[in-house]
Amino acid sequence: MAGLEDRRKFYIDGAWVDPAAPDDLEVIDPSTEEGFAVISLGGQQDTDRAVAAARAAFPAWSATPPAKRLAHVERLLEIYQRRNDDVARAMTCEMGAPTSMSRADQAGAGSSHIATFIDAFRDFKFIRPLGPHAPTAMTAWEPIGVVALITPWNWPMNQVTLKVVAAVLAGNTVVLKPSEIAPLSSMVFAEMMAEAGFPKGVFNLVNGDGAGVGTQLSTHKDVDMVSFTGSTRAGIAITKAAADSMKKVVLELGGKGxxxxxxxxxxxxxxxxxxxxxxxxxxxxxxxxxxxxxxxxxxxxxxxxxxxxxxxxxxxxxxxxxxxxxxxxxxxxxxxxxxxxxxxxxxxxxxxxxxxxxxxxxxxxxxxxxxxxxxxxxxxxxxxxxxxxxxxxxxxxxxxxxxxxxxxxxxxxxxxxxxxxxxxxxxxxxxxxxxxxxxxxxxxxRGSPFGGVKASGRAREGGVWGLEEFMDSKQISGWDPDA
CATH class of the missing domain: 3.40.309.10 (Aldehyde Dehydrogenase; Chain A, domain 2)
Incomplete structure (x- = not known):
């Protein structure tokens, strides 16, 4: 595969690492039908390594004060805006969004979502009173744990930012599997996460296909939640695969508007x-x-x-x-x-x-x-x-x-x-x-959640609802409001 951009590495535990075993895949430019890059498809060892890194990072990251988590995301937004054209170029090559549209809309969706989450998070209350009728009853919102994020090729940065940013702000650690058809923009995003200074293991990226890494993440005993965007057929398969481990599954699927x-x-x-x-x-x-x-x-x-x-x-x-x-x-x-x-x-x-x-x-x-x-x-x-x-x-x-x-x-x-x-x-x-x-x-x-009903899944992505999607609520009685 001489002459192709080499993007075979995965981002795991704060470093770009080689796959455990090579499994090369050409990334095709749909405008020319020619390959322009090569990635590697991950295997079980790669998935296990990424999940282990996320699991190890979770205790410290979930205990990090919200203001510090927010500061990382604010830094991410600055980097993203600076590298907007890099993201756009990747999407033009990998999934065929025209150059002008890719810069303004495809890449622009990412910075827009990051900014919206920043605004929503600043006012987010992690502990809230149930109501005046129950003065010692509280609802606490807490991170779920290790979250697997499986994203599609049609709006790469739209979906990556809706999932990654909400998940890490909420205090989770993540493993991202972008579409193997359009993975390059997500690898640029991984570079941004590294530059933004997120601690090792908070964000990990493993390339792979649905049958491989997608299934491995959906069935993994140490993954607490799967957030998936894609076809209804694949969403059904992920739900079935995740059932044995009782993990939370959130699906944003197709439509026929x-x-x-x-x-x-x-x-x-x-x-x-x-x-x-x-x-x-x-x-x-x-x-x-x-x-x-x-x-x-x-x-x-x-x-x-x-x-x-x-x-x-x-x-x-x-x-x-x-x-x-x-x-x-x-x-x-x-x-x-x-x-x-x-x-x-x-x-x-x-x-x-x-x-x-x-x-x-x-x-x-x-x-x-x-x-x-x-x-x-x-x-x-x-x-x-x-x-x-x-x-x-x-x-x-x-x-x-x-x-x-x-x-x-x-x-x-x-x-x-x-x-x-x-x-x-x-x-x-x-x-x-x-x-x-x-x-x-x-x-x-702005900040309105995106999601459907019926075979379109029931995800709610974006704004306050998008943050809550990546948390569990805990109901507490006997809280001392004066303490």
Missing amino acids: ANLIFADADDKAVERGAKHCFYNTGQSCNAPTRMLVERPLYEAAIERARAVAENTRVGSAHDEGRHIGPVVSKQQWDKIQDLIQTGIDEGARLVAGGPGLPEGVNRGYFVRPTVFADVSNDMTIAQQEIFGPVLSIIPFDTEDEAIAIANDTPYGLTNYVQTADGARRNRLARQLQSGMVEMNGTSRG
Whole structure:
């Protein structure tokens, strides 16, 4: 593997160390289909070593005053902001986020989450009174122990910072297993953790795949919690693997978001929804991939979505500009192509895009921005998470019908509502079965937790809720409030 960047080492107990046994894997640039780096996949010895380091570091780190833990994270934020472009370059190469988007959004998500956790932690009360009715009853929030963090390839730093920063602020020690498809940005992050001065063993990184290191962490007797983001299939497997050791398992999984657009929605609602679907080349669990449109607006919405798809430029992730890059791998490309073809075969009307590479492209895992109309909610493309730039448009006639269609899915991550009727918005927000509802293009507030229900898992990541996710609550009676 001459000429490839050598990133075979793991970060364990405060040092970069060689794997116990070599098991090389090329990291592929999805824009070129060529390898650009080599990592090693960890084995049981590597996992055991990382968990042992975290276990040894836990007593001292959990007893470290919160102000000192916070100071490390504040230093981490300074380093992260300085190295933002290093993180962005890694993600552009490993998972195909276009250069401009990678700098601003992919890398920017990390610094944003770190800053939000800093604010939330400053006001966090580790011991709180239950209430005026029970003056000697208290609730204490305490770290869980050694936490395994398993993160995905589609938003690497978004998920790494949501997990690592919350976990270590809470007083836990961690072992991170990033996606083996997109591991380089996490290795840059490990360099930042080292520079920020976290004590040895507080943060450890072992590369590996799900069947190897992922399973080893999920079943490890000395791991107290697993926090996983990825597919529902893998989340089920992790839950089963972790059951024998009774560890806490927190899952942030897939989605099939519905975007309910009523006839009184603003003029940009359809365009906004289609662009959001194609954003990050459709590789977001909260993408609004089902566009439900009230019948009077239906045909106009189809034409607007078609225009968005046809005007969405597809190009190399290494180019500057507002375009979408490739999907992450040949495996993902093949899956998306199969689902597009399934949509055609099941009778959906292909409005834009379709199978194959975009015009003028002969290499790279690029997908044509695709729009289907006349989709019924029982079709495969309306039920399965495609994880590519594919939009399904479904008509509805009544509010109740829209709710029924939106909720008719195994998933429940994010739903979207577009209407000028405030009372209707409020009704829908309560009736839609999802962990999040975003309306009229208004983003969730800073510090709002991210997570879903049903097959989307029930994690709550970010802000105060994200800190509490990595703690156990202890109920205490007979507390002396004057002591």
